Structure formats: structure tokens, C-alpha cells
Amino acid sequence: MDLVVCEAIKKDWENYLLKEDLPVPREYKIEGGLEHEPVKYIEKTRSYYEAQGFDRAYKWSDNSAIPWYQLSKPLSECNVTFVVTAVPDGTIPKLSRQGGSFALDEIPETFRTDELSWDKQATHTRDRESYIPMVALQQLAAAGIIGSVSARYHFVPTEYSQSNTLNSDAPAIRDACITDEVDIAILVPL
Amino acid sequence: MTARELESHGIATVIIGSGFDIVEKCGVPRYLHNDIPLGNPLGHPYSATEQHESVASALELIEQALVPTIRFGKVKWNEGEAWRANYMAITDANREALRLAGIENRRSRLEQIEKGEKR
Structure with a gap:
């Protein structure tokens, strides 16, 4: 599949996808373009933790095969949920947090974000809706664009252990979504 | 990884994020990338x-x-493009502070685990 990107970054783009970090380039259709090359967070994170004296670089999830499910009904009939990494219950210690599902009508005004990695110099997280798509989804449901917003949303912790995500958190969220008859999930990592 | 699990079980997924290389590497079905600082993936x-x-x-x-x-x-x-270079920047000014932060990070993590704060 050809990569279609704006000419200005096309050359860099090809280097970007083929660099050492990406031993198995995936095939994506690209829509739209960027004015700047995206920030290389994998590289930055590696250097940052090296500078902190960590001797083993974090291994990011790296998959060549991409699962695909084609929606079989119109958006206007779909039940939509969202999955976030911002923490709904900040009283649970970071290392003990597990993936879980929470009632939408009890959603907190503020999520805990201070222990997550984001750009605390350039921005802030005081507006919940800048990382929680609840109000936007409710408006789209009210306008009839989507069928409904699911009664529960879901939290997945940003975990050092991929095995905890793969074998515990993601399956728990999957089961909850199946119980709630969810058609679409919007995932918003902070 | 969660998107991949859901998608494999008949739930259509889309990620909205700002960490392009991390999401791309994971291999996800659909990704809307907003090219802005990490923290507000949906917009300002x-x-x-x-x-x-x-x-x-x-x-x-x-x-x-x-x-x-x-x-x-x-x-x-x-608000300008300086954030691209500034995020997680390592300079002579913060190199020693980062080294000390790493030591404290490892000490604190061990302490949490000893207190039973783990999965």
C-alpha cells in the first residue's frame, strides 16, 4: 500500500517508518498530512530513562498484523463506549491499579493524571473533556449521529508489564464491552 | 493493546491520541492523530x-x-513549536537531576512493592 502524505514530510516520513525502531513496518492508509514530523517519543523515552540510570530500555508493543472488524450497521444504531488511561480512582496506589469498568453517571469531575507521562510544561489537564470524550459523545447521541453512549466507560492503566495489559486488563474490558453490547470503542490514551 | 483485543472480538475501535510512533508501532486498526503535546488528545x-x-x-x-x-x-x-524539542529534553542543566531522580524512582518503587502495592 502506498503511503500518501504531504510532500513536505514525505522524505522524512519514509525514514521515519523504516527506522530501526520499526523493524516490521505495518501497512496503513494515511489520510491527511502534517506540517512537522511527529515527535519521536520512543526515542525520547529511551534516552530519558537512560539518563535516569535505567539499564534496560522499555520494549514497546510491536505488531505487524493488525486485527480488523468492519462495522456492520450504521453509526446511528451503534452503542459507543470509551476507554481511557486517566485514572478515575486516584486513591488506589499506582502499582496496584487494574483495568476496570465504571458507571458513566458517576463519572468524576476530575481524573488523576499527575502520575502519567504527558507534557506538563506545554499544557495542563484541568479540562476533563480534553481527554475524556463524554460530552462530545453525548452530543453526538442527542443529534442522532450515534445510537447511544454505553452506560459504562473503561479504564486501562498504563502498565510497565505488557502481560498485565494483555492477559488481565484488556480481557476484562473486552468482557464488559460484550456484556454491555458495545459496538464501538473510542480509546483515548493520555 | 486493548484496541487490538476489542477489535479481535467484534468491537470496532478507534484511537485518538498524540503519540504517533507509539500507537503506530503497536499496530492498531484506526488512529486519529492530533499532532499536539501529550495531555489533551481530543484538542485544546x-x-x-x-x-x-x-x-x-x-x-x-x-x-x-x-x-x-x-x-x-x-x-x-x-502556542509555538518549542514543545517538540522541550519534552523530555536532556541538557547539561538537568542531567544530574535526572540521575538523582532515577535513584529516587527505583528506591520509591521498591518501597511501594515492599508495602504490598503491586498486582
């Missing part, structure tokens, strides 16, 4: 318009895409 704080447009565009992607697709969102960061 208090910009309900940007946030609404991001969610609507992500849903449109679910409806329209027939193959794995990355769509670049329209949200632009209006």
Missing part, C-alpha cells in the same frame, strides 16, 4: 469545538475506513 483544554470535531472525525473513520488507517486530525497547537 476548553475548546469544546476541537474536542467535538475530534470525536466526530474518529467515528467517521470507523464508518469509512476499509483498511487500517491513520488520519491526521485538524487540531493545531497555536
